[in-house]
Amino acid sequence: MVEIVDVTLRDAHQSLLATRLKTEDILQILDVMDDIGFYSMEVWGGATFDVPLRYLNEDPWVRLKLIRERVKKTKLQMLLRGQNLVGYRHYPDDICVKFVEKAFENGIDIFRIFDALNDLRNVKVTVDAARRVGAEIQLCMVYTISPIHTLDYYLSLARDIASMDVDSICIKDMSGILKPYVAYELVKRIKSEVGMRVDVHSHTTAGFAPITIVKAIEAGADYVDCALSSMSMYTSHPPLESIISSLEGTPYEIKKIDLKLALKASKYFWEKRKKYSEYDYALRNPPVDASVLEHQIPGGMLSNLLEQLRMQGAEDRLNEVLIEVPRVRRDLGYPPLVTPLSQIVGTQAVVNVLSGKPYSTIIREVRDYIKGLYGKPPGEINPELIKIVLGEEKPITVRPAETLEPIYNKIVSELPKELVEKDEDYITYALFPDIAIKYFKYRKSFKELSTYTFEVIVNLHKFNFNVK
Template sequence: TNIPFLQNVLNNNQFLHGTVDTQFIDENPELFHLRTGLNRAQKLLHYLGHVMVNGPTTPIPVKAKPSSVDPVIPQVPLGQPPAGFRDILLREGPEGFAKAVRQHKGLLLMDTTFRDAHQSLLATRVRTHDLQLIAPFVAHNLSGLFSIENWGAGATFDVAMRFLYECPWRRLQKLRQLIPNIPFQMLLRGANAVGYTNYPDNAVFKFCEVAKENGMDIFRVFDSLNYLPNMLLGMEAAGSAGGVVEASISYTGDVTDPSRTKYSLEYYTKLAEELVKAGTHILSIKDMAGLLKPKASDLLIRTLRDKFPDVPIHVHTHDTAGAGVASMLACAAAGADIVDVAVDSMSGMTSQPSMGAVVACVRGTEQDTGIQLEKVFDYSEYWEVARGLYAAFDCTATMKSGNADVYENEIPGGQYTNLHFQAHSMGLGNKFKQVKKAYAEANKLLGDLIKVTPSSKIVGDLAQFMVHNNLTRQEVEEKADELSFPLSVVEYLQGYIGIPHGGFPEPFRTKVLKDLPCIEGRPGASLPPLNFDELEKSVREKHPRITPEDVISAAMYPKVFDEFKGFNSEFGPVECLSTRLFLEGPKIAEEFEVELERGKTLHIKALALGDLNQAGQREVFFELNGQLRSVLIKDTQAMKEMHFHPKALKDVKGQIGAPMPGKVVDIKVKAGSAIEKGQPLCVLSAMKMETVVNSPLSGTIKKVYVKPDMHLEGDDLILEIE
């Protein structure tokens, strides 16, 4: 205890001013308020040892090692970066900012490299460590950008905590310090905030308020069904926080195709009218699947520009089919003020169109971006090498090009990689073409939806369910009252995310829901306000060291946040490690440094990996700041006992098998329970998709074969009914 005591002495004002006497300790009892050490160094050694023995802690979809080459960070001049659009925003406020954007000569660009690009190409796995290395270069050399999209949507929050074990708020704070001159932009899912569900209204308002305080500037507000009440709530929350409101219409279909009548030009124009009337600062078109062809781009944007001459128009797309640059140039020619791009080495395919290509194509024209192409090349070179660190998550491992079949299946770019990842995790990797076809069929089953998270996830869940169970669209419709549908599908039909344009599909909805209750109107309107004081109190009881931002994370993702803090408590600040060390640990005899904070750097050398002992552990030896340290690590592979789980026999009526691989989340019955047909038996989870297994018959539970957290393969026996 002497070290924390002496730290208190050294921080005491009386001691610092040299006015102590023999009563000093008696008069300062706070000297004994000893703060427990973080023990970060030992925890990080424990993490590194764990990775060396057991492999990565984050799920790896493809067996590929991180590149051995580190990216070279381009030189950055000393001093403050030049003024950018954020200076206008801070000086003029959101309304003045919007006017300045509209009056600007030339095409403005939003860079998605820091979020949507890596969500689309690398399953959102890019870590803050690699973002902050290139951030100063962006601030100094790309100050003419309209904005940088670096945050928001569910994936940033969820993946940061669930798979990268880092705080999403710290990412925002660090990047804001490094890029003070360019506006930051985030994706806000209307009443869903940054989650996959509805939250009480005050939680959405509180989230926006704290996001703005931490450096967020522009809130692109959308709803996965274009459900206006949900969008209006998000707009009001972002606006009341002092942010720039960018109301975004999610685009699907084809406005130039007269046979696609559900989502017509009139539909988009009327929706835009409502959003402008509600006071949006900027009007956005969110083409999340890359369906906007050049002709449709011209028609849609020209119509909106003529109707709303004073409102800035911002267009987002994905380059899945390869037509993204052509479509964005068409948008610019038709009157769009801003288009979304990603730096060249992080562009194309399911990401955004190439920044370099757009900058080069408009150079010397009235749409000239003013961005130096040579600086784009330097920026791209960094990401080309950095991308190699994430080889295990790169969609190019199996997907070698864009694909124009997106015009048929309409899978959003951001979901494409995740769906591919999920398909591999669930043993459907060789059936991905079927999954894409099933996606289109599932969309029709659900009534032809606007498809963007969380509605796109619902369509994807149903598609994988159909492929795994070899079901056609017709069979799903016929057996809808018997099948155990993914929970997301059931909740969508209950009205949990809002009301789709044109209403719910019937009789499919009635057959699936049977007697389940439905929500009428805006789902979040009926939720009681969240008591943040009580939430903070309960979070502090579990995790003493928390920030106000942590409370918001707990409100958005309670279970994921809890697991993240538990991991953090066990393994320390793993975000300080380089990406290669984070994913595969050090090699024997490798020496490296880890900067915990400014002025606190660990010098580590991996020395040796011991043999397996009788307790199933290996001792891993390190040198830490010149001293020998060792950690005992349980070898999980060696400890695994051979376990053969029985399979459900399809010809035995009472044997209930797992409909797909997954983890048992909840068991709702026990041996001896009397059950009715359609009653929930258990809940399985696989890659964020939860499936409720319902009873196909009435009877009594004879035996339960599973336990919570048990991992099952498809058709593994869950229980028997007699």
């Protein structure tokens, strides 16, 4: 019987609300969500690490710990970007190992791991670390469409994933372009030819993800990702309640899910969305963007492109950028448009359009990509670009992280002790040094403030209080 992975508390609000959902609004509904009957809830990883630090003055480690304290029955999972962890570049092996160990210690049961290039060398360290701590491991194949990314490509990748001794495969369709009958064929053949458990993850950007999910279930998918209905659709995910109801009376009926509780939780989030209206994608965009089938740009990347253009006073040139993105992607060997490569390809496309001369300026990240510092490209890079960036040099062929020295011990010695409260702080600093220092100073000043007693006089009545 197929099981449900709920992504409301991670990918859904990342897709719809710019990842702005606060911890307090998550904690209040967890007792209900824990009883709905999910196989797991994705609650951490992706952008839910740096956004709380950067914009909400929240510690993501504390969020995870508080969620774990309240969720007793349901497995918790996170999205991990392989050697990129929850950041946007490769980190040394020692940081990757420490991160996985601490994530598991703080409550993660399942690590959903992917590499943006499907270069499995870039997930080996985190997969091995997750196996050592005893976590469940789900390894992703990042789904995209190109002359390189054929059905045979994905079946070969599935076999390679199976050889890494993981628990399941996730077909990760970040752009919402996995078509229903393609999903059926891919799931069916992975199940029959590779013999692994399969999870299907898709976004509703193009409008057909609910059909895709149903066809995947018919093909034998073991898990499918859904969001509570009030946090679904647009660039989010298929609505849980609708998917469950559509299967009633069929051989695929999912009896484990409590729809009444799901509707209760959904109503809660509908009320909470009003609080985040300034970030709400659905208030400013159409419900379906079929153009994604052409440019393959995920919703989060699209908002990023708009912001880059706005800062340059060039919002009216978005269509030019949307045309340029597939060209840049082709020149770079058809990388999937998922973090961090979606940001890299998108930024280079913006630079090309605004400069009026493609590649007159090549951003540092594209140079690093061509040098092999992100991994092996799926296809051939434009020889002219290689010549501009490398000259007579050759790209590296080793696993990119092998070029990085260990840094954990150095960080322990250099981070001011008065800013450190726990070992996890060292990892946070390793990932986002500037943001971490800013947050640590805020945290310290806030706690110092709480040691003072304040006196307030209202209508001649005196009140003493402490800040907590």
